[in-house]
Amino acid sequence: MAGRFRLATFNIENLDWSPSAQDEFGRRLAVLRPQLAAIDADILCLQEVDAQRETAHAPRRFVALDRLVEGGGYERFFRAATLRPGGDAPADIHNLAILSRWPIVEQRQLYHDIVVPWRWTPPAEKGASAQPIDVAFDRPILYARIALAEGASLHVLNLHLRAPRAVPLLGQADRKSSRAIAEGQWLAAQKREGQALEARLFVDRLFDEExxxxxxxxxxxxxxxxxxxxxxxxxxxxxxxxxxxAPLATRVDERARFTVVHAGRKTLIDQLLASPALAARCAEVAILNDGLADEATAPDPILGSLHAPLVATFRA
Structure with a gap:
């Protein structure tokens, strides 16, 4: 590969905009724009990009993202983004986006393309038969094939897996009972791991082809x-x-190897994995977590993000 490039992933924390909250959005821009400039990525994977309507009946589009990158280094980048499954417009919340300095020559979203939806029947309680539950992923995976400067293809998958929060189950009168929480957490784990499997099987197809x-x-x-x-x-x-x-974040010093802080506990939930050919070209990995707020005690509204960006630099 000719020269170096930087690839970053960043959960931008419910990037939203509304006509009635212009001042609040302006305060977010004042925090997020310097963060994006510090990331200085050639390819930027974003999670939690909300989509808005500028007027009541207008279609949803990425108003907040457009305004965030306006006038900055990412404004003219090529872009891929997810749509609501089965629709032709973005979802209201938690879309995925990939911004690239180089052309995106192929893009698609994966949503039960390989791992089909399934049904689960909760265990019967006190002789009453339970109704089966249709299980589906919360949002798609975003894939882009990017033509790097010297012509090589870079395959990028952007994921936002299900959070470890109990899935609400219909028909349960007490959704805070130990049974409801246990079953809901188990179902959340199934969604999270099922979507990881879909991404992995898609990656295997890429290995088969190249x-x-x-x-x-x-x-x-x-x-x-x-x-x-x-x-x-x-x-x-x-x-x-x-x-x-290979998980590239393991190359970061253990004391700085975290992207989220919750009640004082530092965790690495944002990751960047690389195939052998890409990992061999990795020159540097950094997690920009200086001053990262604790999500358990952070003031509301959030001005920046409660996730730290993870950035990797690759050499020729």
Whole structure:
């Protein structure tokens, strides 16, 4: 590859805008714009990009994102973004976006394209038969193939997996009971791991098609660095194997290896995994977490983000 490039992932924390909250949005811009400038990415993967209507009956579009990048280094970048599954417009919240200095020559979203939706029937209680539940992912995965400056293809998957919050189950009168929480948490884990599996199986197809593909899988995994979703995505017990996806954040000093702080506990839930051909070109990895607020005690509204950007630099 000619020269270096920087690839970053950043959960931008419910990036929203409304005509009635212009001042609040202006305060967010004052915090987020310097963050994006510091990231200085050539390819930027964003999570939690909301979409807005400028008027009551207008279609949803990325008003907040457009205004965030306006006048900055990312304004003229190529863009890929998710749509609401089955629709032709973005969802109101939690869309994914990829911004690239170089052309995006192919893009698609994965939503049960490989792992089909399934049904689960909760265990019967006191002889009453339970109704089966249709289980589907919360949002798509975003894929983009980017033509780098010298012509090589970089495959990028942007993920935002299900958070470890109990899925509300219909028909349960007490949604805070131990049973409801246990079943809801189990179902949340199934969604999270099922979508990690869909991403991994798509990655295997890329390995089938190319001898030494350049693949990056990044985003908010909503789980710790060695939990099941990450291990599924590795594709091997040893992620440095020929088809493994290596977690690049492990190259960061352990004391700084976190992207979220919750009640004093530092966790690495935002990750960047790389195929062997890409990992071999990784020159530097940084997590921009200086001054990161604790999400358990952060004031509302949030001005910046409660996630730290993860940035990797790749050499020729």
């Amino acid at each position: 001898r030494a593909p350049l693949i990056a899988v990044c985003g908010d995994f909503n789980s710790d660095a060695y939990d099941a979703p990450a291990r599924i995505l590795w594709g091997a017990d040893d992620p440095s194997g020929p088809r493994g996806l």
